[in-house]
Amino acid sequence: MQSVFNRDLKREFVNRGFSRRSFGRIAAMMGGGVAAMPFFNEPALAQLSRVEAPPDAVMINSNENPMGPCPEAREACAGMIPMGGRYLFGEADKVRNILAEQEGLPRDHVQIFPGSSAPLHQAVLAFTSPTKPFVVADPGYEAGGRAAGYIHAKVVSVPLLKDKGYAHDVKTMAAVENAGLIYICNPNNPTGTLTPKEDIDWLINNKPKGTIIMIDEAYTHISHAEFMSPVVAADKDVVILRTFSKIYGMAGLRAGAALARPDLLQKLSIFSHTSMLPITAMAAAGASLKLKDLVPMRRKTIGDIRQDTFNYLERKRFSYVPSVSNCFMVDVKRNPQDVIAGLRQEKVYIGRVWPSWPTHVRVTVGTKDEMLKFQAAFSKVMA
Ligand SMILES: Cc1ncc(COP(=O)(O)O)c(C=O)c1O
Secondary structure (H helix, E strand, C coil), X not given: CCCCCCHHHHHHHHHCCCCHHHHHHHHHHHHHCHHHCHHHHCCCCHHHCCCCCCCCCEEECCCCCCCCCCHHHHHHHHHHHHHCCCCCCHHHHHHHHHHHHHHCCCHHHEEEEXXXXXXXXXXXXXXXXXXXXXXXXXXXXXXXXXXXXXCCCCEEEEECEHHHCCECCHHHHHCCCCCCEEEEECCCCCCCCCCCHHHHHHHHHHCCCCCEEEEECCCHHHCCCCCCHHHHHCCCCEEEEEECCCCCCCCCCCCEEEXXXXXXXXXXXXXXXXXXXXXXXXXXXXXXXCCCCHHHHHHHHHXXXXXXXXXXXXXXXXXXXXXXXXXXXXXXXXCHHHHHHHHHHCCEEECCCCCCCCCEEEEECCCHHHHHHHHHHHHHHHC
């Protein structure tokens, strides 16, 4: 710890407005590495929350991919197991090299992580402080706000724009005074709605000097939205997050990446060692990236099942927000906890409620069969 937490770094934190107390929290976390971050373990941490459910339950609560890793990834993973006794940490470099080439980025602009939660949290710790707020859409993915809260950074929640298809309100976000980090999740979690590329470009070009934009592309593969890696190639003040947990079905295996300028990646890195990554996950990630058809095929499968579910909701005149992702919001127009509990009785586990949309519940797109079970249970509970 001593080696990374030197006097220069200490000065940087003080300049960023940390009091002694919040500075102490950062120091304690750095001593324990990223796993020591308390918000990592909070059971309520967004998607990562687990519930006790019977084995035959329909689990459409956590935006997971029921397809799991593709056959090629499973094979690569299994093939790596016999090598598990070796420190083959060069496997992560292989994933980095493939991703860098596919994204048109220099290798030093790509860093591999065990999922995207780590770089998300680390970016909040790196770029926000008690005087530099974290700016996020509402409703939005809460993980960054929890990290910000822990170090006493202010969280500024900016409502999505209803009349723009629930896109991020980039103008209001850019206007937040002294923002440290503006977080754009595209498509957004929980709404599955898109923010137009022009708006994100506008934000990048019009943000205050010194503010970093973080674009979370966890669900971008599932939609038809464009990836924003060209802005990283252009060395803008942008950090992009990628994960293998969603379209690639590897939430439990753990692989993800941050794409950014080396000086920004360096700021994230001081919070954890990331070079030691499980070689099984790296093998699966590399194998997945090499498949050209995997993303479009899975996008279509998820899109078709989502559309079937929307057709059902429309037939039954339920109100929902159209989504291009693997989750969507349904307005149950009553106490949503009753609906969640009623569905559980039917062994169907759906997602949570966001305080700003108190009658909506989030539902993940499961398999065709799971969504038929959801439909039957939802009709029964809502009757
Ligand atoms: C928007 C978003 N970002 C990041 C994550 C973190 O996922 P992981 O750490 O599995 O990559 C999630 C998880 O659901 C998410 O919804």
